[in-house]
Amino acid sequence: MSGVPISISGRMNQVQIVPRTCVPLYHKPAPRYVKCGATITPLRQIGSARYRRGMERGYLSSGDVIVACATPPGAGALALVRLSGPGSLDLLAGRFSRPLAIRDAPGHSVVYGRILDASGSTADEVTVSVFRSPRSYTGEDSADIVCHGSAVVVDAVLSACESAGARKALPGEFSFRAFANGKMDLARAEAVAELARARSSEARADALSRLAGSLSRDISSIRSAMLEVLAAVEVRLDYGEDEVDGDLSAEEGKLTSLRGRLDGLASSWRVGRLVDQGAVVAVAGRTNAGKSSLFNRLLREERSIVSDVHGTTRDYIEAVVDLGGVPVRLFDTAGLRESADPVEAEGVRRSRLVLEGADVVLYLADGTAGLAPGEDPSAEPALAGKTVIRVWTKVDLPDAKDAPAGWLPFSSLTGEGIGTLCDAILDGFGILGETGGHGTRIASERHRRLIESSGCSLGEAMEALSSGLPLDAVALDLREALDALGELLGEGLGDGILETIFSGFCVGK
Numbered sequence: 001m002s003g004v005p006i007s008i009s010g011r012m013n014q015v016q017i018v019p020r021t022c023v024p025l026y027h028k029p030a031p032r033y034v035k036c037g038a039t040i041t042p043l044r045q046i047g048s049a050r051y052r053r054g055m056e057r058g059y060l061s062s063g064d065v066i067v068a069c070a071t072p073p074g075a076g077a078l079a080l081v082r083l084s085g086p087g088s089l090d091l092l093a094g095r096f097s098r099p100l101a102i103r104d105a106p107g108h109s110v111v112y113g114r115i116l117d118a119s120g121s122t123a124d125e126v127t128v129s130v131f132r133s134p135r136s137y138t139g140e141d142s143a144d145i146v147c148h149g150s151a152v153v154v155d156a157v158l159s160a161c162e163s164a165g166a167r168k169a170l171p172g173e174f175s176f177r178a179f180a181n182g183k184m185d186l187a188r189a190e191a192v193a194e195l196a197r198a199r200s201s202e203a204r205a206d207a208l209s210r211l212a213g214s215l216s217r218d219i220s221s222i223r224s225a226m227l228e229v230l231a232a233v234e235v236r237l238d239y240g241e242d243e244v245d246g247d248l249s250a251e252e253g254k255l256t257s258l259r260g261r262l263d264g265l266a267s268s269w270r271v272g273r274l275v276d277q278g279a280v281v282a283v284a285g286r287t288n289a290g291k292s293s294l295f296n297r298l299l300r301e302e303r304s305i306v307s308d309v310h311g312t313t314r315d316y317i318e319a320v321v322d323l324g325g326v327p328v329r330l331f332d333t334a335g336l337r338e339s340a341d342p343v344e345a346e347g348v349r350r351s352r353l354v355l356e357g358a359d360v361v362l363y364l365a366d367g368t369a370g371l372a373p374g375e376d377p378s379a380e381p382a383l384a385g386k387t388v389i390r391v392w393t394k395v396d397l398p399d400a401k402d403a404p405a406g407w408l409p410f411s412s413l414t415g416e417g418i419g420t421l422c423d424a425i426l427d428g429f430g431i432l433g434e435t436g437g438h439g440t441r442i443a444s445e446r447h448r449r450l451i452e453s454s455g456c457s458l459g460e461a462m463e464a465l466s467s468g469l470p471l472d473a474v475a476l477d478l479r480e481a482l483d484a485l486g487e488l489l490g491e492g493l494g495d496g497i498l499e500t501i502f503s504g505f506c507v508g509k
């Protein structure tokens with residue numbers, strides 16, 4: 001191939017190099033194309049071949065040593081300063097009381113000593129975990145320095161490293177390097193950030209599963225199966241349908257099942273997003289219905305003022321609570337009534353805005369007073385189209401009436417009905433029966449968009465196939481479906497998009 005200009009063919013297979021003259025979209029020499037196209041490129045090749053070049057052009061240059069504190073700012077017993085890059089261990093040795101101990105340390109070993117500043121004075125006593133390329137998080141030589149946890153100590157250790165030539169790492173730059181060096185695909189790198197910000201046990205479990213590769217494996221297996229179908233289509237394109245045995249009905253069946261898998265992943269986003277980012281639950285109802293009492297009961301603290309005076313809560317109050325593993329932003333609101341008092345009326349207006357933005361609304365009615373004439377949550381404009389759970393409160397009181405059908409009996413005083421209420425809320429999120437033993441879930445908007453786009457292209461391929469359109473069109477749709485999945489794993493993305501994704505990570509990750 002020497003002397004022939006080359007290009008990287010479609011995004012489906014990143015490192016497949018073909019003469020530029022062969023590039024036209026669906027007229028490739030079949031035997032070679034099918035053979036190469038049916039192979040999934042190892043991640044290592046994707047990272048090193050393409051993105052290293054991209055990085056050198058971008059603001060995240062890969063040749064230098066980077067340093068950052070990986071633990072949160074503020075006082076703590078210990079802090080972790082992370083150093084990575086070619087030559088990072090030599091650089092550290094130059095600022096260490098026992099330079100040979102660092103230089104000679106094997107990978108995955110711990111060295112004790114002192115970090116020295118530029119003038120040779122001790123910055124801190126530390127332990128250093130030494131990692132050698134490629135067996136490190138970033139794939140480069142790197143060191144995790146555990147120092148004492150005060151901000152001034154961390155600054156002194158950082159300054160010592162910077163004075164030796166390291167530069168401050170950008171947000172997510174360690175993970176970017178891990179991705180660029182083929183240590184993980186983009187979906188797994190994103191899971192690192194999700195894990196770092198996980199706010200509930202469910203979010204942690206989901207992120208851990210994605211970090212372990214559950215999503216990447218699902219996507220890769222869908223992609224392999226799609227490539228097989230594409231190969232079958234391409235063979236017929238190149239040799240003519242008459243010259244190839246059998247028809248494509250088996251492939252049609254495969255596409256239907258792949259579409260189902262993609263739809264399943266896409267629909268897991270609703271719950272995945274709630275688990276990752278939290279859900280909004282608002283408590284609504286007329287004044288004195290028992291809203292603040294229920295709010296406090298769910299929080300297990302006396303947060304909102306409770307009194308028998310109608311209109312006690314005048315503004316909305318927000319708190320975060322873990323409900324069945326889901327982080328929930330819970331809102332107590334002002335009782336819904338017409339008021340001549342401008343302050344209360346403003347509180348009601350704001351509360352209605354909260355209701356409009358809620359994922360689930362608990363609408364409370366005082367079980368002792370019963371429903372007021374004309375009281376009907378489905379007639380409340382702020383609740384239109386909402387998931388509304390009707391709660392019949394104060395059922396511990398002797399004068400409480402029986403809960404009407406569709407209303408959940410509840411007492412903030414005794415806790416009666418709280419289990420059913422929590423289940424109803426989770427059910428409202430679509431989570432009940434999902435927790436525990438669920439398959440892979442996605443939480444990222446980017447993943448949802450790409451999976452939906454892939455499913456959409458696959459649907460078009462199926463339609464083209466069943467309606468007897470030329471196979472060229474089927475192949476084109478299949479490639480688009482494959483491209484979207486490749487993009488999810490980080491293939492074919494420009495520097496700008498990658499930098500945007502990684503800049504959302506914490507510094508030190």
Ligand SMILES: Nc1nc2c(ncn2[C@@H]2O[C@H](COP(=O)(O)OP(=O)(O)OP(=O)(O)O)[C@@H](O)[C@H]2O)c(=O)[nH]1
Pocket residue numbers: 285286287288289290291292293294305306307308309310311312313314334335393394395396397410411412413414
């Ligand atoms: N026995 C009993 N009393 C309750 C219960 N829930 C609320 N109450 C009483 O009902 C009165 C009103 O309760 P709140 O929680 O302040 O009602 P609210 O809906 O927040 O009222 P506003 O803020 O005025 O809209 C208080 O005296 C509470 O102690 C309950 O489950 N059992």
Ligand SMILES: [Mg+2]
Pocket residue numbers: 291292293304305306312313332333
């Ligand atoms: Mg209240």
